[in-house]
Amino acid sequence: MQYISPPGTLYLIPVPIAPETHQQVLPAYNTILVHRLTHFLVENERTARRFIKQVAHPLPLEDIHLQPLNKHAPVEDIATYIQPLLSGHDMGILAEAGCPGVADPGAAVVHYAHQHHIPVIPLVGPCSILLALMASGFSGQNFAFHGYLPINKEARNKAIKRLEMQALQNQQTQIFIETPYRNEALLAALLDTCKPTTCLCIGKNITAPDGWIQSKPIKAWKQHKPSLNQVPSVFLLSS
Amino acid sequence: MQYISPPGTLYLIPVPIAPETHQQVLPAYNTILVHRLTHFLVENERTARRFIKQVAHPLPLEDIHLQPLNKHAPVEDIATYIQPLLSGHDMGILAEAGCPGVADPGAAVVHYAHQHHIPVIPLVGPCSILLALMASGFSGQNFAFHGYLPINKEARNKAIKRLEMQALQNQQTQIFIETPYRNEALLAALLDTCKPTTCLCIGKNITAPDGWIQSKPIKAWKQHKPSLNQVPSVFLLSS
Numbered sequence: 001m002q003y004i005s006p007p008g009t010l011y012l013i014p015v016p017i018a019p020e021t022h023q024q025v026l027p028a029y030n031t032i033l034v035h036r037l038t039h040f041l042v043e044n045e046r047t048a049r050r051f052i053k054q055v056a057h058p059l060p061l062e063d064i065h066l067q068p069l070n071k072h073a074p075v076e077d078i079a080t081y082i083q084p085l086l087s088g089h090d091m092g093i094l095a096e097a098g099c100p101g102v103a104d105p106g107a108a109v110v111h112y113a114h115q116h117h118i119p120v121i122p123l124v125g126p127c128s129i130l131l132a133l134m135a136s137g138f139s140g141q142n143f144a145f146h147g148y149l150p151i152n153k154e155a156r157n158k159a160i161k162r163l164e165m166q167a168l169q170n171q172q173t174q175i176f177i178e179t180p181y182r183n184e185a186l187l188a189a190l191l192d193t194c195k196p197t198t199c200l201c202i203g204k205n206i207t208a209p210d211g212w213i214q215s216k217p218i219k220a221w222k223q224h225k226p227s228l229n230q231v232p233s234v235f236l237l238s239s
Numbered sequence: 240m241q242y243i244s245p246p247g248t249l250y251l252i253p254v255p256i257a258p259e260t261h262q263q264v265l266p267a268y269n270t271i272l273v274h275r276l277t278h279f280l281v282e283n284e285r286t287a288r289r290f291i292k293q294v295a296h297p298l299p300l301e302d303i304h305l306q307p308l309n310k311h312a313p314v315e316d317i318a319t320y321i322q323p324l325l326s327g328h329d330m331g332i333l334a335e336a337g338c339p340g341v342a343d344p345g346a347a348v349v350h351y352a353h354q355h356h357i358p359v360i361p362l363v364g365p366c367s368i369l370l371a372l373m374a375s376g377f378s379g380q381n382f383a384f385h386g387y388l389p390i391n392k393e394a395r396n397k398a399i400k401r402l403e404m405q406a407l408q409n410q411q412t413q414i415f416i417e418t419p420y421r422n423e424a425l426l427a428a429l430l431d432t433c434k435p436t437t438c439l440c441i442g443k444n445i446t447a448p449d450g451w452i453q454s455k456p457i458k459a460w461k462q463h464k465p466s467l468n469q470v471p472s473v474f475l476l477s478s
Contacts, residue, residue, distance in 0.1 A: 012373045023267060023268055024266055025266055025268075026363075027263055027267075029262055101372065101375075103380055107375075107377065107379055110373075110376035110454075111377075112376075114454040122370040122373040122452070124370070124446075127369055130341065130369050131361040131363070132361075133341060134338050134339060134340040134341055135349060135360065135361040136346075136349070137348075137350030140342055142386055143383070143384050144382070144383035144384075144411070145380075145381065145382050145383075147380040147381055172383070212358070215350065215353040
């Protein structure tokens with residue numbers, strides 16, 4: 001591939017995970033940087049437009065290039081996505097919420113960027129997995145994130161058993177998430193499957209005014225089951 | 240334990256990981272919050288004082304309570320540490336750099352806080368592990384952080400082999416760190432031990448003006464070995 005000019009820089013730009021928390025969760029620097037960009041790769045166009053408006057981008061929206069980012073895009077499409085970078089434009093990746101590349105698409109584009117010697121710079125912002133880990137009181141020296149557990153009940157219970165075992169044997173914090181409408185089924189499965197003394201941390205609606213992060217043994221959660229229905233949550237297990 | 244008043248809130252307060260990057264990596268909200276606090280648990284008193292000065296805390300330093308946080312503290316000491324919380328004061332935990340509780344002490348205190356129903360709130364800030372993962376282009380759906388690898392050469396090479404295998408078999412990004420003066424020995428071991436096609440991401444001096452994060456196959460790193468001596472770095476392996 002031939003460069004007409006030096007390539008641009010690919011910025012990974014976090015987006016708030018709860019509404020109206022922009023000032024609380026993003027450094028002022030991020031806004032300054034976003035104002036300089038005119039090309040974005042976006043997971044969700046609607047939320048990207050809202051974010052760009054919220055940070056008061058000086059250009060009208062119609063002058064800003066938003067390229068939807070299809071997570072199953074073939075390599076040829078990724079080459080097209082990053083064409084502006086190769087022509088010397090800086091670009092930003094905007095996840096739907098949280099940090100691009102972490103439990104979110106974007107990694108394939110970043111991988112391609114490295115192959116083409118494009119500088120990649122991540123900005124600081126909210127990541128519910130990291131915030132839950134910090135506030136869990138569980139080991140932050142040794143942890144694993146597994147994304148979503150299987151949907152099938154039997155496979156899910158097996159996965160929970162395996163994670164509980166790994167937490168105990170390796171002293172490793174086990175982190176996972178669920179689609180919000182399945183949170184309560186996952187919680188019920190955790191309470192049914194895990195030992196009463198296993199520690200479970202739940203982070204519910206992290207960074208939102210009503211959000212909380214609490215760690216308790218399974219037996220204590222059983223006495224006060226929280227309502228997690230439809231609310232983004234993170235789950236952590238520790239021995 | 241009896242509460243005289245409702246307990247305070249325990250805030251987990253990130254500290255910049257590179258000098259003079261305060262504005263770039265911390266939300267303005269963090270400063271507002273730190274200004275309200277008079278009690279801190281700190282990993283390192285000197286860096287904590289510098290941070291509190293940098294954010295222009297309105298009180299003179301001698302009126303601010305800094306309790307050094309000994310990571311090997313017995314439970315009795317932790318009970319003493321959080322006494323101000325139990326008496327109704329809000330408190331902050333300040334790591335030496337980065338996020339409290341992640342590859343850093345603090346988790347034991349947070350664990351104790353949960354046992355005593357003290358609200359725990361993490362603030363957003365820089366975490367070199369998360370930033371490196373975002374910018375690696377490796378899987379952010381499935382990853383594990385292992386802290387430090389063994390110092391002994393044979394044990395370290397064995398650990399590297401195991402991590403390389405886990406990266407391949409589980410499609411899981413493997414993240415680890417090293418004491419800065421041992422970075423070059425670790426890099427040499429990685430280049431010697433891993434397959435030429437295994438992908439290695441190195442994040443050097445993340446968030447500093449001269450910092451960078453790059454992903455390449457082992458064989459490409461062999462051709463241009465970076466100098467990492469004495470500079471904080473994060474290492475990631477992917478198949």
